[in-house]
Amino acid sequence: MEQQTILTVSDVTRYIKMMFDQDDRLRDCWVRGEISNFTHHSSGHMYFTLKDSGSRLKSIMFKSANRSLTFLPKDGMKVIVRGYVSVFERDGQYQFYVEEMQPDGLGALYLAFQQLKERLEQEGLFAPERKRPLPAFPRTIGVITSPTGAAVRDIITTIRRRYPVAHVILHPVLVQGPEAAPSIALAIQTMNALAEVDVLIVGRGGGSLEELWAFNEEVVARAIFASKIPVISAVGHETDFTIADFVADVRAATPTAAAELAVPHLGELTRHVYQLEERLTNAMIGTIRESKRRLERIEQSTVFLRPKQTIAQKRQWVDHLENELELRLTRLTGSRARKLAEWTGRLQAVSPVERLKRMEQQLQFAAGRLQTVMAAQLEKENHCYERLLDKMQAYSPLLVMKRGYALVYRQDGKERKLIRSLHDVQLGDLVQVRLHDGHVDCHVWGLEEAVNDSEK
């Protein structure tokens, strides 16, 4: 045996559930059957079995889905349901999860209604953004309904009562039977072509689903959608909506309600206009009163009452200013003069004249001293000089020569040489002997050396 995975029960169940959930036919389907074993659980959910002659289908309708049911299901009731098949894993049981339910019999119509509704919705025929506002004060109202019956009477009576200034143009149509829908659609087109009305009311009085059926037909829906004139749908059924209701710009629950929506209330409007008129008058009176009050206030101001007073006041003010000016000026010059004196004093205190005088005195004093010192020095030097002169005279050779000494010179070429020794002369030399009062020129004719050498 080949190796094969052994599955758990849960695995199998989960796999089956996955298969169910992925199946397109089981994911969203319509089923016709008869209800049996119906229980409405305290949780709000409904449990029952759908059966036919051949089989049974365990079903559940959750509270969230059954809340919108307009009837209460019970055993034996034939219904058409819409929902999906899935598996309840705990019990390993497949069951039908019902999302919508409708009693069978109307089934075909209901299905058609649902399908058309979905299709038109997807096309955008119900889009809230394309809903047009109704004219606030329509002059002419178009009514598309049966010329007989309660609906047209209710509409006309209401318009007459509320707004007897508007015209009404009725376009008679069939409102039930196979010819109804095309007749209504054509009427909408005709009204648009005539272009005389400001708003359209399309409707009929209440009835069964079959009687209202024309308003669920596509041709009507498309005519309403194509209408350039805003459309109020007025199908007399409080609870159920028709396709026409979804496409219309405004849905009215009844023909009377449609007429009320179509026109304002003349009485209220008249009151409103009167109120506006009253407010206008009051506001005007108020404005005038306020203007008068302002004028009076201005007239009563002192400028007008005592015109000269102002001038007098101004004059006084000028006087005051003059005084003030003078005072300020005096104060200003006074303070300046004081400042000047102060600075002059300080300037004089630091004046160089005094220093100059002092320095002059110092200079004279110094010069005097210098002279004294110099004189003393000079005298001292003079004295010294005289003494030196005396000394010099004492040492002067002339003085010695006076006493009989002589100096002997030899003329040697141009030079004159003092002869100090016997060796400085030779026989025949011419010598000059200097005396204190002149000289004698001599000729050496004898030399004799002294005996005593000690004289050298």
Place this chain on the structure above:
Amino acid sequence: MTLRNEQEDVTFESALERLEQIVRDLESGELPLEKAIENFQEGMKMAKICRDKLDQAEQKIEMLVKENGEFLKKPFNPEDER
């Protein structure tokens, strides 16, 4: 005289709107006197237009009847039909 032929240039709606605007402006008390008087006169005119239009109670109720391929309007009284 019909609603359409009279005051063709001013619709009830625009007259009412203008009147409401004038009342608001005047009630604000911010208009200079001359402007206020001017607006007041216009407002009174608008109020008269509105009242006139509302007073014209000559309502026509007609039914379209197709004769020889053309639509004709014929007076309609729903009470007659009962």
